[in-house]
Amino acid sequence: MKTLFNEFYKDKTVFVTGHTGFQGSWLSLWLTLLGAKVIGYSLPPPTNPSLFESLKIKKKITSQIGDINDKNKLFSIMSKHTPDIVIHLAAQSLVRKSYETPLETFSTNVLGTANLLESVRNVSSVKSCLVMTSDKAYENKELDYAYRENDPMGGHDPYSASKGASELIVSSYRRSFYNKKNSPGIASIRSGNVIGGGDWSRDRLIPDCIRSLLSNKKIILRNPKSIRPWQYVLESLSGLLLIGSKLAQNSQRFGGAWNIGPVTSDVSVKSITEKIIKKWGNGTITIKKNSLHEAKHLRLDSSKITNMLKWKPTYSIEESMNETIDWYLMYKNNKKLLHDYTVSQIENYVTTANKSNSIWCT
DSSP states (O other), X not given: OTTGGGGTTTTOEEEEETTTSHHXXXXXXXXXXXXXXXXXXXXXXXXXXXXXXXXXXXXXXXXXXXXXXXXXXXXXXXXXXXXXXXXXXXSOOOHHHHHHOHHHHHIIIIIHHHHHHHHHXXXXXXXXXXXXXXXXXXXXOOOSOEEOTTSOBOXXXXXXXXXXXXXXXXXXXXXXXXXXXXXXXXXXXXXXXXXXTTOOOTTOHHHHHHHHHHTTOOEEESOTTOEEOEEEHHXXXXXXXXXXXXXXXXXXXXXXXXXXXXXXXXXXXXXXXHHHHHHHSOOOEEEOOOOSOOOSBOEEOOHHHHHHHOOOOOSOHHHHHHHHHHHHHHHHHOGGGHHHHHHHHHHHHHHHHHHTTOGGGO
């Protein structure tokens, strides 16, 4: 495991914000397997149950509880641990919640990103910084079109707008303060709708489905025909980790924005739900009209990372769904095995990627 990404993460100190969340927990666990020393900075786990607590990740990393909006505490902890790499995942990440708490969403996602980059600017040990934003940062015109990195930022709902704004902040910092040959590298990552075991967020399709199935209730769909770039969590993270390894080598070439999307983007909400029901063994669907605006069609063009870094997805949508639902079935049947089972899912993903000659495995 430690030889992946050309052993880049072995013995590196990696500062991860949002480490108690869904993707942050997967990333923190994988980084420990890669031989990295992980410093986590985040609010307490945002859900109950939580993947962070299920996997007992706190025992494997240095976990610091703090708010990304507390710029003094953020800088103090980052400067204390002198990280080589910073990976920023901390965010208010839910579209529907952003309608309920728009000011919190903008504060966390926009000013929080600025706080993070200001700390990076003043901690000399940092050689590269990766900021996870969202595919929803684009000005979505609801067309049959896959968005590219140079398309305009936008956003109808507060969440999408906040992610578009955070992209502009990343770009401004990169051009203003990291524009020299030996400057630290700054990259932003726009991944698809990330799925995988251990996501318990409210108003997300798969967690909502699992909660309904565990309580023997009907699955309620708001937008059954909506199209999303569904993507397994380790796909987005393998792309992020590959970009991070390259960014440290050449900050000017590999800095900037990167899309990381799946092979197949034409999969509807209803189709995903039907796959869940089939794998679970039971379940029924009911449709409830959505009163809030949510994008109906969203696709990503990932040709940049494919052409420049030779990255490619490892799992099909069927494999991604099987891995995801198998995790929740393990949660249902034997919670004590979740840590080892999650590690085995990472190992299986690496094995499959290696067989397909993925560049980051060699």
